[in-house]
Amino acid sequence: xxxxxxxxxxxxxxxxxxxxxxxxxxxxxxxxxxxxxxxxxxxxxxxxxxxxxxxxxxxxxxxxxxxxxxxxxxxxxxxxxxxxxxxxxxxx
Amino acid sequence: xxxxxxxxxxxxxxxxxxxxxxxxxxxxxxxxxxxxxxxxxxxxxxxxxxxxxxxxxxxxxxxxxxxxxxxxxxxxxxxxxxxxxxxxxxxxxxxxxxxxxxxxxxxxxxxxxxxxxxxxxxxxxxxxxxxxxxxxxxxxxxx
Numbered sequence: 001x002x003x004x005x006x007x008x009x010x011x012x013x014x015x016x017x018x019x020x021x022x023x024x025x026x027x028x029x030x031x032x033x034x035x036x037x038x039x040x041x042x043x044x045x046x047x048x049x050x051x052x053x054x055x056x057x058x059x060x061x062x063x064x065x066x067x068x069x070x071x072x073x074x075x076x077x078x079x080x081x082x083x084x085x086x087x088x089x090x091x092x
Numbered sequence: 093x094x095x096x097x098x099x100x101x102x103x104x105x106x107x108x109x110x111x112x113x114x115x116x117x118x119x120x121x122x123x124x125x126x127x128x129x130x131x132x133x134x135x136x137x138x139x140x141x142x143x144x145x146x147x148x149x150x151x152x153x154x155x156x157x158x159x160x161x162x163x164x165x166x167x168x169x170x171x172x173x174x175x176x177x178x179x180x181x182x183x184x185x186x187x188x189x190x191x192x193x194x195x196x197x198x199x200x201x202x203x204x205x206x207x208x209x210x211x212x213x214x215x216x217x218x219x220x221x222x223x224x225x226x227x228x229x230x231x232x233x234x235x
Contacts, residue, residue, distance in 0.1 A: 014113075014116075014117065014144055014148075015113045015116060015144065015148045015151075015152075016113035016114055016116065016117050044137070045137065045140050045141065045144070047141060047144040047145060047148065047204075047207075048145055048148075048203040048204045048207055049148065051203060052203070075135070075137040075138075079141065079207065079210075082206070082207055082210030082211070083203050083206065083207060083210075
């Protein structure tokens with residue numbers, strides 16, 4: 001049975017903060033989550049280190065369900081398009 | 093001992109700081125405040141991301157996160173051109189393409205320089221390639 005979890009970071013996901021998100025996502029995966037939704041409503045900026053955390057998470061769970069991102073700003077959608085990650089993640 | 097210095101120049105800001113990611117955030121914030129003060133017509137998101145990428149690369153890949161090594165950043169705006177020069181104390185890249193991501197492969201590394209170019213910054217490696225120069229044509233906001 002699929003276990004869905006939603007994570008809502010309330011900080012910008014950059015090199016100085018991405019470990020916080022990484023630890024939270026890893027904890028949910030260890031606890032059995034296989035459908036992870038990241039709510040970006042409070043995230044204004046994500047850099048390549050933050051994107052790397054999302055890629056690692058996606059690679060771990062993608063056989064069950066691609067990583068899902070919701071409430072993504074137009075700026076961050078642009079970044080996902082530049083990196084072509086919008087072809088891999090489910091972006092809403 | 094960690095250090096962080098910032099000086100205002102005629103057309104910009106100069107930073108020198110120990111290799112610590114907290115100082116990357118602090119420098120990005122100061123640069124954003126500078127372009128706001130000058131009413132420069134540039135996306136704050138694009139500038140923030142480009143600065144985060146180039147400064148984080150200097151700390152991580154250039155100085156290998158060694159806090160005894162410093163990063164120097166010079167941001168200035170002159171003749172409608174915003175320029176950002178970042179220098180670290182590393183050995184430089186063996187190839188200008190070394191940091192680029194292999195196209196079509198989903199890897200959690202090597203995206204930084206592709207992002208900078210994707211945001212339409214001119215990107216040059218100078219000297220022994222431990223200097224990166226970013227340029228973008230930017231005018232004063234018309235409002």
